[in-house]
Amino acid sequence: MNKRLSPWRLGATLYMPATRTDISDAILKNKIAGLRSLIICLEDAVSENDIPQALNNLRQLTLMLAKAKAAGGNTHWPLVFIRPRHAEMGELLVATLDLSAIDGFVLPKFTLASLPCWWNLMQDTHLCMMPTLETEEVFDVLQMRELATTLKHHPCHQRIIALRIGGNDLMNVVALRRSRSQTLYDGPLGYVIKMLVAVFSSRDFALTAPVCEHIDDHQMMDKELALDMAHGLVGKTAIHPNQISTIEKALMVQPADHADALRILNSSQAVFKSQGSMCEPATHRRWASEVLARAQVYGIATEQAQESIRLLTTEA
Missing domain, CATH: 3.20.20.60 (Phosphoenolpyruvate-binding domains)
Structure with a gap:
């Protein structure tokens, strides 16, 4: 099969x-x-x-x-x-x-x-x-x-x-x-x-x-x-x-998400703070794995792409 x-x-x-x-x-x-x-x-x-x-x-x-x-x-x-x-x-x-x-x-x-x-x-x-x-x-x-x-x-x-x-x-x-x-x-x-x-x-x-x-x-x-x-x-x-x-x-991964995903998958801590947010590997591990799989295909967004997203959020 x-x-x-x-x-x-x-x-x-x-x-x-x-x-x-x-x-x-x-x-x-x-x-x-x-x-x-x-x-x-x-x-x-x-x-x-x-x-x-x-x-x-x-x-x-x-x-x-x-x-x-x-x-x-x-x-x-x-x-x-x-x-x-x-x-x-x-x-x-x-x-x-x-x-x-x-x-x-x-x-x-x-x-x-x-x-x-x-x-x-x-x-x-x-x-x-x-x-x-x-x-x-x-x-x-x-x-x-x-x-x-x-x-x-x-x-x-x-x-x-x-x-x-x-x-x-x-x-x-x-x-x-x-x-x-x-x-x-x-x-x-x-x-x-x-x-x-x-x-x-x-x-x-x-x-x-x-x-x-x-x-x-x-x-x-x-x-x-x-x-x-x-x-x-x-x-x-x-x-x-x-x-x-x-x-x-x-579909590109945001740098902040990529950084959090790496920390979640590599941390031995049960809970920790990253970039102002709580990370809990027990509940965030599947998300982190998907983020890295997506980044492997589409890459990580540039500063220009991030600015476009910020402008879009502001206008919305």
Whole structure:
């Protein structure tokens, strides 16, 4: 069984419709600066009429990637995932395509009821999984608790990199669209994200943050990313390349947090003061480990980045 990849390797995960003909450039030629992971989408981003074209594009792409990987050319590639339209399409992809260069599947509209079907088609592959939580059931804490408990003890657990929170689909369930003047946390999704963090993170699952669809509002993006980080989310969906650098900057570790994390993991004291705050290794150790794992991938923020955060906090 393939061990799951670290969720910290996801960064800003860019969605690209499978109808696009330039996906190979993003993977093979590093045409998108800073791209760590991308999802080739066959679901919501592709209309029903375009499915044949999308499948044909994907077939050609997977052959090209498999050939390049066999030649040892995948050292610096971003992680590559495919988002099938449904489990039946996923079964078709596994049966007919060369997926040797693909890292995993994003599982749309994932529920407890759909788990057996998805696992049946994926268990004998090398593919990792990123289930997407985006249906009516997600608003029910009891159903989410049952799902999280089942996944924790299921053989698929070691294949799940992270669970993706599908913000737009969840807003659609309650007949809303996110406000242009507020973060996603200011509406009903604020409750949902908090609940999912409580239910899934406590069972050792990582969660990724929903997309910020207001592409040109960088101030809104910064505010929302600060809240994403405060909730322990490990990355964020991107829908445009110009969002990648902003997400990457937010994922950098603040120097004060890095210093505290090192002290917590290396101290023999039960409780001590650091930078004006109490540190208690018994309760802060998991946080400290995650901080160092994130710093290893994204680095430590510079003074300029810290100043941007101070200004943002002041303006807020």
